[in-house]
Amino acid sequence: MKNPYIxxxxxxxxxxxxxLAQANGLFDFFQHNxxxxxxGFYDLDDIGRPLNAVGQIRPIHIAARAxxxxxxxxxxxxxxxxxxxxxxxxxxWNHHRDSGNGGYFWSLDDNGPVDTSKQGYGxxxxxxxxxxxxxxxxxxxDPMLADISEVLATRFWESxxxxxxEEFTADWQPLGRDDYRGQNSNMHLTEALMAAxxxxxxxxxxxxxxxxxxxxxxxxxxxxxxxxxxxxxxxxDLDPHYYHPNEMFRPAGTTPGHWLEWSRLLLQLWVxxxxxxxxxxxxxKNLFAQSIALGWDNERGGFFYTLDWNDRPxxxxxxxxxxxxxxxxxxFLNEHLPSxxxxxxxxxxxxxxxxxxxxxxxGGWHEELTEDLVPSHMLxxxxxxxxxxxxxxxxxxxxxxxxxxxxxxxxxxxx
Numbered sequence: 001m002k003n004p005y006i007x008x009x010x011x012x013x014x015x016x017x018x019x020l021a022q023a024n025g026l027f028d029f030f031q032h033n034x035x036x037x038x039x040g041f042y043d044l045d046d047i048g049r050p051l052n053a054v055g056q057i058r059p060i061h062i063a064a065r066a067x068x069x070x071x072x073x074x075x076x077x078x079x080x081x082x083x084x085x086x087x088x089x090x091x092x093w094n095h096h097r098d099s100g101n102g103g104y105f106w107s108l109d110d111n112g113p114v115d116t117s118k119q120g121y122g123x124x125x126x127x128x129x130x131x132x133x134x135x136x137x138x139x140x141x142d143p144m145l146a147d148i149s150e151v152l153a154t155r156f157w158e159s160x161x162x163x164x165x166e167e168f169t170a171d172w173q174p175l176g177r178d179d180y181r182g183q184n185s186n187m188h189l190t191e192a193l194m195a196a197x198x199x200x201x202x203x204x205x206x207x208x209x210x211x212x213x214x215x216x217x218x219x220x221x222x223x224x225x226x227x228x229x230x231x232x233x234x235x236x237d238l239d240p241h242y243y244h245p246n247e248m249f250r251p252a253g254t255t256p257g258h259w260l261e262w263s264r265l266l267l268q269l270w271v272x273x274x275x276x277x278x279x280x281x282x283x284x285k286n287l288f289a290q291s292i293a294l295g296w297d298n299e300r301g302g303f304f305y306t307l308d309w310n311d312r313p314x315x316x317x318x319x320x321x322x323x324x325x326x327x328x329x330x331x332f333l334n335e336h337l338p339s340x341x342x343x344x345x346x347x348x349x350x351x352x353x354x355x356x357x358x359x360x361x362x363g364g365w366h367e368e369l370t371e372d373l374v375p376s377h378m379l380x381x382x383x384x385x386x387x388x389x390x391x392x393x394x395x396x397x398x399x400x401x402x403x404x405x406x407x408x409x410x411x412x413x414x415x
Contacts, residue, residue: 043384064125071132120185131195162211256295257322324392335400
């Protein structure tokens with residue numbers, strides 16, 4: 001019997017055209033609908049209208065992700081994308097940045113800061129935004145890159161663990177459970193550090209990315225059967241009983257979507273670092289396999305949002321970002337460790353996205369579905385973000401050798 005996966009979808013012209021069309025649809029949905037004339041970006045409802053347009057609270061990661069994504073749009077040659085980048089950069093630099101104490105406030109509304117805390121997660125995305133903006137020559141990119149790099153190095157980085165602390169008050173005092181450390185902020189910092197290295201050539205960024213991955217994946221995930229733990233003590237001891245009411249950013253248990261995200265990031269880091277860490281591709285392959293074995297719903301499709309530490313589905317609804325990360329991971333694996341298994345799930349994931357996550361009527365993607373794959377809004381009130389879906393569409397169109405900003409810029413240089 002002929003192998004049905006002998007030709008990868010990512011190499012087929014039709015599939016590539018389809019992916020580009022989906023990316024353009026996302027750009028169309030967000031480019032004008034999400035711009036808040038008072039600064040920052042709106043979360044959107046299901047049909048693309050601003051949610052709570054008057055006084056909507058704007059967290060920093062939304063502005064930073066918009067900068068990153070529309071810098072990609074600039075590199076692709078999308079008209080109007082540069083204005084979105086400038087809008088986001090001006091808002092981050094002139095409003096989120098704390099010119100007195102340093103660092104960047106978590107959230108703002110029309111009147112100024114709402115949550116003045118300094119979050120590692122948000123600062124990771126500022127580094128990503130500054131790095132992306134540098135690739136297109138934005139005038140604020142260099143000062144923002146220097147500023148955020150200094151803040152991360154002097155306020156967040158803990159050299160004894162080679163990872164960052166989680167959160168502080170506006171004046172850099174411990175906030176909340178000051179003994180808490182989280183993998184999510186460090187994972188996104190790993191992504192941003194790679195982008196900063198690619199934008200500047202400064203290998204200190206890459207070294208930090210390698211050290212974080214060594215801690216969270218090589219040492220810890222590898223010791224618990226390639227499950228990525230989310231929550232830790234200040235000494236990076238796993239806390240399996242951690243609970244926080246914010247289920248969007250700190251869900252209890254484990255989150256298979258992050259296993260998938262790390263799978264792709266590890267392969268990218270492995271390539272950027274000269275393929276010197278032999279454990280990285282092995283870990284990437286195992287993380288993906290475990291996410292399918294434990295997190296994929298074999299009956300309905302999609303990844304359960306969280307599992308408990310007995311590998312049972314806990315929060316059973318299906319979010320858009322894990323399938324996005326699954327598509328990206330499957331593609332990276334199929335480029336570096338090709339197999340029928342990786343191609344099979346690349347196709348299964350895109351089949352599911354097309355069937356239930358893409359909103360063919362109103363545009364954009366549904367960000368949350370029930371276990372039975374019906375649109376829902378338990379965690380996400382509308383369509384707030386282009387970041388995960390856009391990257392999922394574009395990653396398979398370029399070499400699996402770096403961040404989208406890097407590989408698109410390199411492709412432009414060859415045209």
